[in-house]
Amino acid sequence: MRIVTPSDDPVRTASGDEISDSIRWQTAMKTALRDPAELCQLLQLPASSVDAAIAAAADFPLFVPQQFAAKMTPGDLHDPLLLQVLPVLRELESPQGFTSDPVGDQQATLTPGLLQKYAGRALLVTTGACAVHCRYCFRRHFPYTEVPSGVAAWQDAVEALAEDESIHEVLLSGGDPLTLADATLAQLAGQLAAIPHLRRIRIHSRLPIMIPQRINDQLLAWLTGTRLTPIFVIHANHPRELDQPVLNAIERLNQAGVMVLNQAVLLAGVNDDVEVLAELSERLVDYRVTPYYLHQLDRVKGAAHFEVSREQGAELIRQLRSRLPGYAVPRYVEEIAGEPNKTIIA
Ligand SMILES: *Cc1c(COP(=O)(O)O)cnc(C)c1O
Numbered sequence: 001m002r003i004v005t006p007s008d009d010p011v012r013t014a015s016g017d018e019i020s021d022s023i024r025w026q027t028a029m030k031t032a033l034r035d036p037a038e039l040c041q042l043l044q045l046p047a048s049s050v051d052a053a054i055a056a057a058a059d060f061p062l063f064v065p066q067q068f069a070a071k072m073t074p075g076d077l078h079d080p081l082l083l084q085v086l087p088v089l090r091e092l093e094s095p096q097g098f099t100s101d102p103v104g105d106q107q108a109t110l111t112p113g114l115l116q117k118y119a120g121r122a123l124l125v126t127t128g129a130c131a132v133h134c135r136y137c138f139r140r141h142f143p144y145t146e147v148p149s150g151v152a153a154w155q156d157a158v159e160a161l162a163e164d165e166s167i168h169e170v171l172l173s174g175g176d177p178l179t180l181a182d183a184t185l186a187q188l189a190g191q192l193a194a195i196p197h198l199r200r201i202r203i204h205s206r207l208p209i210m211i212p213q214r215i216n217d218q219l220l221a222w223l224t225g226t227r228l229t230p231i232f233v234i235h236a237n238h239p240r241e242l243d244q245p246v247l248n249a250i251e252r253l254n255q256a257g258v259m260v261l262n263q264a265v266l267l268a269g270v271n272d273d274v275e276v277l278a279e280l281s282e283r284l285v286d287y288r289v290t291p292y293y294l295h296q297l298d299r300v301k302g303a304a305h306f307e308v309s310r311e312q313g314a315e316l317i318r319q320l321r322s323r324l325p326g327y328a329v330p331r332y333v334e335e336i337a338g339e340p341n342k343t344i345i346a
């Protein structure tokens with residue numbers, strides 16, 4: 001994972017709603033918190049947290065947009081939003097079974113940056129940059145410096161996609177594809193749309209949660225401007241992530257006709273609680289987002305303290321199923337390297 005400064009493309013603000021009052025998304029990226037001391041000071045956390053964060057952030061630095069930090073409760077070391085982003089000493093433990101490539105990305109690489117694990121769809125790692133550094137991320141050890149970024153660098157991937165008629169859907173992932181400029185993404189979308197057997201384009205992004213003003217007119221223009229059916233997978237783990245600016249961003253996607261799904265990761269201390277998961281699903285459905293996946297944590301080195309057992313996860317899903325409509329219960333899945341699909345646990 002690395003941090004880049006996104007290039008500036010011209011920004012027209014959206015008309016009339018709160019998004020027009022926000023700072024530009026590029027500015028929000030540039031002014032994101034990167035200094036553990038600054039985050040801890042902002043949230044009135046003890047000095048011991050600063051020391052721990054500095055030690056634990058050495059190989060995967062802290063990165064949190066100010067807007068996301070503003071949703072955290074000052075003084076609360078157990079805040080479920082803080083836990084997702086604050087480096088802690090337990091990251092330095094490396095229990096057996098936790099590795100640097102837990103999901104077999106290295107074996108699934110078709111061309112640099114293009115992964116195919118499942119029939120009919122391929123995943124393009126468009127960039128190593130993200131709008132937040134999630135401490136549990138399975139890609140925290142991914143060799144992002146080897147990932148080509150930019151239209152010229154994607155040509156091998158685009159050619160490979162054009163040659164394989166069995167592929168119907170391209171996932172833009174990363175990192176986070178929406179840290180790239182819209183002009184770049186528009187060019188890529190155009191090239192993909194020119195491949196006759198491709199039907200769908202899917203965006204996996206945490207930007208709607210972290211920097212919701214990223215869902216602007218330029219983005220919607222390229223996302224909905226080709227013949228490809230657009231699908232958008234957001235990533236919210238806790239209902240408190242879904243505040244009004246986020247909901248406005250989702251509403252814009254809805255109104256543009258984009259199917260919106262959510263994926264969450266089951267995280268100890270964050271959302272391993274039936275009340276939290278139920279409220280997350282209810283809030284998502286209120287805003288016409290389908291809870292798609294609840295992922296079992298990938299066993300990446302440094303994230304062991306987030307693990308919830310499969311048994312406990314399955315029990316949470318049983319409880320959710322007994323209180324929510326079927327469409328509001330996510331599929332509880334894990335990724336097993338070499339399997340032909342994500343494996344349903346419950
Ligand atoms: C998770 C994943 C997908 C998407 O799987 P769906 O079940 O279609 O959501 C596609 N490619 C790769 C490499 C993945 O890891």
Ligand code: SF4
Pocket residue numbers: 129130131132133134137138139174175176206
């Ligand atoms: S979980 Fe997604 S947004 Fe978070 S660090 Fe990993 S790739 Fe980036």
